Amino acid sequence: MKYMxxxxxxxxxxAIAADTFSFTVRCPEVAAxxxxxxxxxxxxxxxxxxxxISIAGIDRATGTLRIVFAIRxxxxxxxxxxxxxxxxxMIAPLGHGFTLLPEAQHVALVGGGIGVPPMLxxxxxxGERATAISGFRSFKQIILQxxxxxxxxxxxxxxxxxxxGAVKGFVTAPLExxxxxxxxxxxxxxPMPMLRAVAEVxxxxxxxxxxSLEERMACGVGACLGCAxxxxxxxxEEQFLHVCKNGPVFxxxxxxx
Amino acid sequence: MADLSVNICGIDFKxxxxxxxxxxxxxxxxxxxxxxxxxxxxxxxxxxxxxRTGNIAPRIxxxxxxxxxxxxxxxxxxDAFIEKELPYLLTKDTVILAxxxxxxxxxxxxxxxxxxxxDVHMIELNISCPNVKQGGAAFGTSCVMAEQVTTAVRKAxxxxxxxxxxxxxxxxxxxxxxxxxxxxxxVSLINTLLGMRIDIRTRRPVLHNNVGGLSGPAILPVAVxxxxxxxxxxxxxxxxxxxxxxxxxxxxxxxxxxCAVQVGMACFTDPYAPVKIIDGMERFLDExxxxxxxxxxxxxxxx
Numbered sequence: 001m002k003y004m005x006x007x008x009x010x011x012x013x014x015a016i017a018a019d020t021f022s023f024t025v026r027c028p029e030v031a032a033x034x035x036x037x038x039x040x041x042x043x044x045x046x047x048x049x050x051x052x053i054s055i056a057g058i059d060r061a062t063g064t065l066r067i068v069f070a071i072r073x074x075x076x077x078x079x080x081x082x083x084x085x086x087x088x089x090m091i092a093p094l095g096h097g098f099t100l101l102p103e104a105q106h107v108a109l110v111g112g113g114i115g116v117p118p119m120l121x122x123x124x125x126x127g128e129r130a131t132a133i134s135g136f137r138s139f140k141q142i143i144l145q146x147x148x149x150x151x152x153x154x155x156x157x158x159x160x161x162x163x164x165g166a167v168k169g170f171v172t173a174p175l176e177x178x179x180x181x182x183x184x185x186x187x188x189x190x191p192m193p194m195l196r197a198v199a200e201v202x203x204x205x206x207x208x209x210x211x212s213l214e215e216r217m218a219c220g221v222g223a224c225l226g227c228a229x230x231x232x233x234x235x236x237e238e239q240f241l242h243v244c245k246n247g248p249v250f251x252x253x254x255x256x257x
Numbered sequence: 258m259a260d261l262s263v264n265i266c267g268i269d270f271k272x273x274x275x276x277x278x279x280x281x282x283x284x285x286x287x288x289x290x291x292x293x294x295x296x297x298x299x300x301x302x303x304x305x306x307x308x309r310t311g312n313i314a315p316r317i318x319x320x321x322x323x324x325x326x327x328x329x330x331x332x333x334x335x336d337a338f339i340e341k342e343l344p345y346l347l348t349k350d351t352v353i354l355a356x357x358x359x360x361x362x363x364x365x366x367x368x369x370x371x372x373x374x375x376d377v378h379m380i381e382l383n384i385s386c387p388n389v390k391q392g393g394a395a396f397g398t399s400c401v402m403a404e405q406v407t408t409a410v411r412k413a414x415x416x417x418x419x420x421x422x423x424x425x426x427x428x429x430x431x432x433x434x435x436x437x438x439x440x441x442x443x444v445s446l447i448n449t450l451l452g453m454r455i456d457i458r459t460r461r462p463v464l465h466n467n468v469g470g471l472s473g474p475a476i477l478p479v480a481v482x483x484x485x486x487x488x489x490x491x492x493x494x495x496x497x498x499x500x501x502x503x504x505x506x507x508x509x510x511x512x513x514x515x516c517a518v519q520v521g522m523a524c525f526t527d528p529y530a531p532v533k534i535i536d537g538m539e540r541f542l543d544e545x546x547x548x549x550x551x552x553x554x555x556x557x558x559x560x
Contacts, residue, residue: 001289002289003289004289004290005290005527005528005529043526043527047319047526048319048322048323048324048473048474048522048525048526049317049319049324049525049526050525050526075319091528215314215315216314216315216316216317216318216463217317218280218317218324218326218522218525219280219286219524219525219528220525221286221287221289221528222282222285222286223280223281223282223285223286223287223524224279224280224282224317224326224328224525225279225282225302225311225316225328225331226314226316226317226326226328227314227316227317228311228312228313228314228316228328228331229314230313238310239310240310240311240331245286
C-alpha cells in the first residue's frame, strides 16, 4: 500500500447541514492513488492525534479529493474552522477500500448519517446500477442526496422521525425490499447498530456485503495497533484486526457483531 | 556538523534517536515515509512468549497535550517475531532493541533465551506495561519483583539488557538500583503514566480497559525529572523517553542524563518526527558549537 504525508491546499469549503462540512483539497498525487472506501488522516492544528475522515470524492482530472465530516468534538471543530487557501496536513490515502464488482447489476449503498459520504465514490463507479439508501435521525441531518442523483444512482432517503424522505424508519426496510427483488452486493457505513442490522439482513439472506468501520485511531498506518476490531479468521477463531490497515472495509461475515 | 553517535553498552548508535516500543510496530509502515537506516535504533513492539490478542477497543483517547492508550501488548508471540519480523529488521542498518514482556519471570526469561541465538542487538525488558493484568507494571512497581524478573532474564541472556521502568512508583531510583543490582546493563524510562478519561455524557470511561497509559508532551517534565534522578542514582546508562517531539526536547533529556532518547506519541502527530528530531538536535549542537551529542549527556548544572 502506498501513502504519503503532506500539506495540501483547501480549494473549496461548504457547510452542507448543521455542523457538517464538505471540503475539497488539491492533492494530485493522493487523488491518483485513492480508491473508494479509503480515508485520509488529518491533523487539526494544535492537536497531537490525527482524525480519520473517509474519502467522499476522488477527481483525478482536477487532482482533488472531497471529504465530508461532522463536528464531533474539539478536533473536528478545529478542522471545520479551516478555509479555502489553508493547508490541510494529511496522511493519505489510507486503508483497505471497498471491493468493486464490475459484473454486478444492482448494488445497494447503505449509509447512516455521517456514514453516507464514503458511498459517493461507489455511486460514481456503479452509476445507475446503484441504489443509495441513506438514513438520518431527522431532516436536519440530511446530506448528499442530490449528489447521488447527479451520479445517476437512485437515492432513497429515510428519517427515523419521518420528518423528511420517502421512508419513515430505518434503512433496513428498503434494503430488505431490494434484496427480495434481487441484489448483487451491499456496501454499508454508519453507526454500529445500523451496521449490525444491515449485516444481519445480508448474512440471513446470503447477500454479499462489505461494511466500513470506525474506531479511535493513533498512527493510522497499522503500526500502533490502537484501532482494534474483533473479527473471526477462516477457522472461526477470534482475532483483533485493525481498522486503519486491515480495514476500514471488512466483509460482513468477518466481523464479530 | 556535530557527531551524533553514541555508544550504549558497547553498541554503536549512529544517532541517539529510537522510535519507542509500541508506536512503530516492526518498522514496515514507516518505511513508506523514510529509510529506517536514518534512525539510531528501533525498539520493537513488546513481544511475549505466546501470541496475545490485546484489549477490546477503544484503546486510544486524546488528552490535553497527550494521549492514553490501552493496547494490552497485542503481539504475535516471540516465535513469530523471530521468524517473520526480526530477520527483515536486521537488514535495516540500525540498532534493534527487542522489547520483551511476560506474565511471570519465567516467561520473560524464556522469551529472552529464544533471542539469544539471534543477531538482535539489545533486549529491552518491559517491567512497566500498565495495560495488562499480570506481569507488566506489577513487576515494575515493587523492588523485589523488579529484581526477581531482571535476575531471571539476566541468567537467560548475554545480550545487553535494558530494563524499562515504570513511573507509577513512589521512588523510581529504588527500582533502578534494584534492577542494576540484579544485572541490568542499562535502564530506559519513562513508560506511560497511568491515567483515565470519562465520557461525561455516557458516564463510561473512554477506554474499554477503563485505565490506560498517558504519553505525549504532557509527560515531558516528569520524564526529565525521573531521568535526572535515576542518572544520579545508578552507574549504568539511562535511555530517556517521555513526551519528546522536538530536537530541543531530546537535548533536554540528554542533559538530564539520557544517553539516547526514544520517541513515542510524536510519531503519530508527524510520522517524520524521529527524523526531524535528529535534524533538530544536530542544528542545536552546531549552533552552540558542541562537537558531539555525547558531550551533553548529564551536563545539567543543578542549582
